[in-house]
Amino acid sequence: MRRTSASRPEQETAILKAAAEEVALVGVGRLSMDVVARQAGVSRSTLYRRFPSRDALVTELARQTFDFAMARLQTVSVDAGPEEAAVAAFREGVRLLTGEPVMRRFLQLDGDFTATSGMFDEARLFLSSASTAMAKALRAAGATMPDKDLLAVAEVHIRLAASLVQVTTAVLDVNDDDAVTAYARSYLAPLVS
Incomplete structure (x- = not known):
């Protein structure tokens, strides 16, 4: 379920937490933006609005x-x-x-x-x-x-x-x-x- 009511800082926090969990599991090279978006409870477009590229994240x-x-x-x-x-x-x-x-x-x-x-x-x-x-x-x-x-x-x-x-x-x-x-x-x- 997407968190549409979360504020920008809450979304960024959730995205970074999900990214940290993914990096801990699979490493930097295999970090998946789709997995991060799903785990953070945000849409892919929201993820890219907060972090314009994988490298930025x-x-x-x-x-x-x-x-x-x-x-x-x-x-x-x-x-x-x-x-x-x-x-x-x-x-x-x-x-x-x-x-x-x-x-x-x-x-x-x-x-x-x-x-x-x-x-x-x-x-x-x-x-x-x-x-x-x-x-x-x-x-x-x-x-x-x-x-x-x-x-x-x-x-x-x-x-x-x-x-x-x-x-x-x-x-x-x-x-x-x-x-x-x-x-x-x-x-x-x-x-x-």
């Missing part, structure tokens, strides 16, 4: 997903100093990458990901934003290293978290918070000064 979903991730990374406690803030940020990043299915789908650098034009730029923007957010949190926690070096260390943390989540290894069980914490404390925290 995917781009907005990516923006919201990455904004959510940035908000979560900013919750890292900075009271314990820069090394502990680095451990907390890495742990939270791994939690995001293992526990948020839409985030996982967006950051998989395979055919599914690159099938949508502009998504490579979205991933680059996410990496830059996440690194900047982490560097700011580390600075607020008391890191004294030069900005350029702090940003580089933050980017290493973000890239490593994504790599460890995407390619499983016997070195670290990314689903074990204690193991992730110990790994970050041993190998990553010493990079921050």
